[in-house]
């Protein structure tokens with residue numbers, strides 16, 4: 143008989159190389175808290191339902207708490223021969239307390255156990271991600287408020303397009319993050335379903351109480367189908383999808399940060415403490431964080447693809463392929479959390495070059511739309527007004543002037559509809575102030591956006607605190 147916990151029907155022990163290949167302990171050990179909390183809830187339920195004795199329950203709980211302390215103090219040695227976190231803990235427990243430990247796995251399979259642990263782990267980490275999204279949103283609001291009067295060219299095709307408020311630009315990212323928050327809130331809801339009690343796949347012959355376990359572990363819902371309970375990895379795919387979109391958002395912000403702090407733009411300056419230099423070129427100051435966030439985005443999206451492909455084509459119920467669910471999502475969790483945390487720092491340390499941005503607005507034709515709008519408001523059909531404004535720009539390029547440099551005579555030659563008030567109409571301040579349509583860049587609209595952002599953040603904060611208080615801590 144093999145020594146393994148499932149060794150009864152085996153005549154040989156597992157080949158060492160095969161064991162190294164199939165073991166998951168190197169990465170699933172990070173779920174030790176969830177595994178112990180889950181086992182405590184399971185043992186408590188087994189005793190309440192008369193499946194094990196109260197004495198066994200107490201011995202199990204005491205033994206598991208000892209193991210928890212050992213792991214946290216670094217005194218627990220994980221054994222790859224025991225495959226995974228579940229069997230490492232159960233074996234150590236049984237070594238310590240004997241038969242009571244050997245009764246813990248009654249009415250349970252590693253298939254529903256690993257599902258339970260991973261649900262709890264992803265659920266907890268999702269709350270951490272929500273918290274960090276929230277802080278990033280706060281950093282955006284702070285930066286927007288600190289630079290409330292800063293104007294910049296808004297871009298299309300990376301060509302200067304129309305003047306906007308810098309705060310307006312930042313608040314676009316706030317809105318993206320607000321959707322990310324919603325998406326992760328959805329991930330949380332799908333992780334918050336309790337799989338334990340599914341057994342290996344078909345349920346159990348013991349008179350268990352799944353509701354009791356769900357309540358003890360603060361789960362909102364219980365899987366209604368035992369096959370689904372052990373096979374479902376939707377919440378992991380959803381986490382990876384939400385994480386991928388979030389990273390794409392951070393990556394776009396990174397790309398803009400990298401452009402903005404290039405000499406060519408010089409719109410912002412990053413804190414020295416947030417950049418590195420070159421080992422050869424003494425003058426360089428590099429936006430590494432932004433580049434790395436942009437770079438890591440591919441990796442997170444890769445984890446999403448990997449998971450989709452792993453689950454695609456799997457027959458029900460558990461297959462060992464599903465063990466591949468962990469490394470990707472663990473790495474995505476670490477990457478997303480780190481990226482959000484460093485980016486909030488980058489924003490808070492960023493110096494905004496108001497004068498340079500202002501010059502970029504003035505020394506350009508980003509007020510050409512306003513010139514056309516002016517004529518349209520005087521009755522010229524917009525298409526025709528657009529043509530006149532285009533002509534004006536062509537004329538200016540030839541004469542090496544800006545629109546605001548044209549004399550009244552030159553304006554009149556372009557169209558008799560021009561009057562003295564054209565000067566005011568194409569000032570950058572006017573261009574911004576007049577874009578007062580809902581969601582536009584006018585000072586009033588941006589102020590309204592900021593007020594709404596403040597209110598949303600307060601709401602998200604309450605929600606996050608509520609979810610955090612639902613997480614299970616073993617003490």
Ligand code: ARG
Nearest residue numbers: 166170226252253256464465
């Ligand atoms: N380490 C396994 C995993 O992560 C646990 C479940 C194993 N179940 C089994 N029947 N081999 O998926």
